[in-house]
Every structure is written in C-alpha cells, then in structure tokens.
Amino acid sequence: MGIRGEAGVRAPRGPAAAVPGTWVVSTAPGGVPLLGHALRLWRRPLEFLASMPAHGDLVAIRLGPQRVWLACDPDLVQQILMDPRTYDKGGPLYDTMRMVLGNGLVTCPQNVHRRQRRLAQPCFRPSRIADYAEVMSTEIGAAVEEWRPGRELDVTDAMMDLSARVTTGVLMSTSLDPGLAAEVRACLATAMRGVLLRAVVPLGPLYKLPTPGNRRFDRALARLHHIIDQIIAERRAGPARHDDLLATLLEATDDGGTATGNDPAPYGASAPDHASAPDDASAPDTCPAAGRPTTAPTTREAPHAKEPLTDQEAHDQLMTFLVAGIETTALALAWTFHLLAAHPEEERRLHDEVDTVLAGRPPAPADLPRLAHARRVVTEALRMYPPGWALTRVTTTETTLAGHRLAPGSTVLYSAYVLHQDPVAFPDPQRFDPDRWLPERAGSVPSGAMLPFAAGNRKCIGDHFAMTEAVLALAAIAARWRLRPPAARTVRPVPAAVLSPGPLPMVCELRGRPDGGAAQAVPSQAP
Numbered sequence: 001m002g003i004r005g006e007a008g009v010r011a012p013r014g015p016a017a018a019v020p021g022t023w024v025v026s027t028a029p030g031g032v033p034l035l036g037h038a039l040r041l042w043r044r045p046l047e048f049l050a051s052m053p054a055h056g057d058l059v060a061i062r063l064g065p066q067r068v069w070l071a072c073d074p075d076l077v078q079q080i081l082m083d084p085r086t087y088d089k090g091g092p093l094y095d096t097m098r099m100v101l102g103n104g105l106v107t108c109p110q111n112v113h114r115r116q117r118r119l120a121q122p123c124f125r126p127s128r129i130a131d132y133a134e135v136m137s138t139e140i141g142a143a144v145e146e147w148r149p150g151r152e153l154d155v156t157d158a159m160m161d162l163s164a165r166v167t168t169g170v171l172m173s174t175s176l177d178p179g180l181a182a183e184v185r186a187c188l189a190t191a192m193r194g195v196l197l198r199a200v201v202p203l204g205p206l207y208k209l210p211t212p213g214n215r216r217f218d219r220a221l222a223r224l225h226h227i228i229d230q231i232i233a234e235r236r237a238g239p240a241r242h243d244d245l246l247a248t249l250l251e252a253t254d255d256g257g258t259a260t261g262n263d264p265a266p267y268g269a270s271a272p273d274h275a276s277a278p279d280d281a282s283a284p285d286t287c288p289a290a291g292r293p294t295t296a297p298t299t300r301e302a303p304h305a306k307e308p309l310t311d312q313e314a315h316d317q318l319m320t321f322l323v324a325g326i327e328t329t330a331l332a333l334a335w336t337f338h339l340l341a342a343h344p345e346e347e348r349r350l351h352d353e354v355d356t357v358l359a360g361r362p363p364a365p366a367d368l369p370r371l372a373h374a375r376r377v378v379t380e381a382l383r384m385y386p387p388g389w390a391l392t393r394v395t396t397t398e399t400t401l402a403g404h405r406l407a408p409g410s411t412v413l414y415s416a417y418v419l420h421q422d423p424v425a426f427p428d429p430q431r432f433d434p435d436r437w438l439p440e441r442a443g444s445v446p447s448g449a450m451l452p453f454a455a456g457n458r459k460c461i462g463d464h465f466a467m468t469e470a471v472l473a474l475a476a477i478a479a480r481w482r483l484r485p486p487a488a489r490t491v492r493p494v495p496a497a498v499l500s501p502g503p504l505p506m507v508c509e510l511r512g513r514p515d516g517g518a519a520q521a522v523p524s525q526a527p
C-alpha cells in the first residue's frame, strides 16, 4: 500500500493508552506523477479523505508539487488546535476569505486574534444569546409564514433565507429597514458564492477580468462594504441607543482579562448534549502560548489592547459574523431536514416532543431547555454532515507532529467529517442516531472526536448562537410542517468550502391534514 511507517511516541489516549504506542506516518497510496493525489481529491474529496485513516495517523497527500499533511487521529487534531501559535490559520481558503473578511476573527492571524476575540466575546455571552433568541423566533416565524401547503421548496435555499434573516436581524436589527435587509441578504448570497468559487477554483488574475460574473461579485461586495460602513458611521455619530449585536460590539472594550473564547471543553465529556461547550467568558485561555508578546508581523498593526474596535475592525467583524454565521447554520438545518425525511421514525419522535412542549404554538426561547430531542437531532446532523468539513493550518515554525518533523510553512489539514466517521468513537457511524447524544451515551464519546465547531482558542464563537437558532427553527417548522421530497433521490454531499446537500427539493405538508397538500411525496433515501 505504499505505507512508510515512522515511529513517534503516541500520546496517551484513554485508559488503554497507559502503554504508549507509536504513530503511523505515511504517504497516501495511489499518487500519480506530477499531479500526485490532486485528481482523486478533486473528484471525490470525502471518499478520498475518509479512506486515509486506514493508512496512518498522519498521512501525506501530494497536490502537484505541494504536500499537505492530513491528521487522522483526534489526538493529533487536538495538538494542532491547541497550539495556534505553531499551527496558524493559512491556506487558499483563508487567503480568499480574507478578501471579504479582512482581519476578522475567522481569518486573522494568531498575533491579533487575542484582542479580537476578547472584544467580540461580549456579543456571544449567554445573556446576550437569550436576548437574541427573541429576535430569532420573530425572524423564523416571518420566514416560515410564507410557506404554503403543497408548495415545493428548495430546502437548502429556504434555510439560507431563514438563517440570513435571523443573522442580519440579530446583528443589526435596529439599523435595517426591510428593503435594506433584503438587499444585504442578496449581496451576501452573491459574495459568498464568489468567495467559494475563488477558493475552490483558484484562477487568480482571471477573476479580475470584466466578465458578468466577476462584475456581479465586485458590485455585491462593494455594496456590502458600503452598507456596513454607513451603518457603523451612523451608529458612531448618532445618540440613539441600540440593542443588537452590533451595539454590543461597538461598545466593547478590552479589559485585559484572560478570556479569549468559549470554553473548549471536550465533546463527550462535560458539554450538555454535545452540541456546544459552555460559553464561559471567564474560562481560562486555552492557547498554550497566550500571554506571550505578539511578534509575528500582521497585515495591520493592532491598536492598543484596551481600545475599543476601530471602524475597520468593527467592519471586518460584522462581515465575518454574517459570512460565518449564515451558511453554516443554514446547511446544518438543511441536512437535518434531509435526515428526518429519510428517517420517519426519528421524525415522529421529534413531532412528539414539539407537540408536547409547544402544544401547537410557535417556540419561545423559554422552551429551549425542554426541546432536548430537537437539540440531539441537530447535533447528530452536525456529526454526520459537519458544515466545516475540512480546515487547514500552516506551521509558523519547525515542529514535530506524530514524531514527524514538519518544516515551517507546512500545511496541515484535518477533517471533522473524517473524525466523525470513526467507528470507535461512533459505533455504526453511517447511522442517523440522535440518541447517541443522550447524556448517558454521550459521555463515552472520546474527547476531540466530535468537532463541528472546532476546538481551542479558534473554536467557533457562534456555537451557542447557532444551536439556539437551529433548535428554534427546527421546532417552529416541525410544529407545523412536514417536509417531503417529491421523488426518491439520493442526496450526495457537495464538499465545497462548506459541506452542502446541494439543492434539496421538498414539498411542504401541513401537519395534521390527511393529505398535507403533498399526496405524491415519497420518503427520501439516506445517502
């Protein structure tokens, strides 16, 4: 199989690892001259990556002249994520995203991250999420209000629309009239499609040509930047009080505390329902290097640590929240409805819960603790189809991983999709089984095996926001609607920057009506 075994001392893993083992470092088999594994990765990325753990814990994949290291073992992934100074953000996806997001939280290098995260953290405190949940419920209600029995929806599009309403509503509700909000959503959709294309098909200068597609992308981006600049300028100038996420962001000052983010408590250990770890703004900084003076150069000098965000920083952060928050949550919901349509028994259990808890009314934030099964359904969808399915880091210095020396500038890759398929952590991993996340079973999921929101100090800051939105949306829709595919079809994941089901046509059936308005609908097939 072309495996080049290399011995390193394996980190202790669970009780069995009291005896240290060795890591297996290898090169992926089947590379061809010049291209290496590029064609296989391009054609069937999920299958290709999912086959790699059979070849080693750390596997070299050749993409033309470049080599990328895939970390297949959860312990190696933890080492990478817990040492962000050595493994910094980098690679083509981040480089392209930086065009739109500037130095926002997702794309900023490690040396400015600490300040950015501290200033953004107040926006994601549990008390704020509770306030946002009211806005979320209203926006979800408005989005679903437009559905009609018997109507065929592209559920992926419908969830994008819903999530865009929720996110723009929460972020800057008090600055957007409905016309402007719709324009922001349309520009975002064009900009996000453009970023994706540029990240996946890096044609460099060709994107500067005045083609209709490039012009649309440039216009949408320019308009978005303009609208956001205007909103920030109005907020800074005006005496009016606002109560949305942007207001919290603009008021935040860095008090020099130790918090950099949500507590990265391991999945499988202490986090309730394993959907997201507790958001604790006073949690200790988990970056091993935190507190070191910043030395690496950055694209922009960070202002003094205690100063509030500059206009440019606030701009980048707002764009980041819009881009990072909308598509990810929308796809988590789209996958959830796909899985429920393919598993009528699980759908029935969900309906039982929402009928008991809601008794026919729309969900309110106070219902969230009682929608435990809905939360498990979303968590299981995130396990099977994590939107952030593959992420890269670039080494800033020489280091050793799995006993193997990595030169500075090496690209390492990890895939939540691959980790979530591990049969040891998740028996029968292809099975949609929300009960995995019952407290009595979830405790046996090894630390680091479940990473839909990543881990360490670059862990998703919006995890609670996303889970709150997803559970409220799922309950609101399940209370009234059943979504049925109009014809049997196999849905294959589309692994672009985020993992999408692609178009997902489904017919809206009104629950409780014998015909539901969609008599011909048939159950979908799980992939």
Ligand code: HEM
Residues within 6 Å of the ligand: 105, 106, 117, 167, 261, 320, 321, 322, 324, 325, 326, 328, 329, 332, 386, 387, 388, 391, 451, 452, 453, 454, 457, 458, 459, 460, 461, 462, 463, 465, 466, 467
């Ligand atoms: C189901 C929905 C979501 C998923 C699966 C998800 C997943 C992730 C993942 C995997 C990362 C790490 C990215 C990396 O290492 O490059 C991340 C980071 C981030 N996410 Fe999310 N996310 C979701 C929703 C949201 C929402 C709703 C927001 C904000 C409104 C958000 C804002 C961010 C930000 C700002 C970061 C960067 C954090 C940092 O580096 O400090 N995400 N997310």
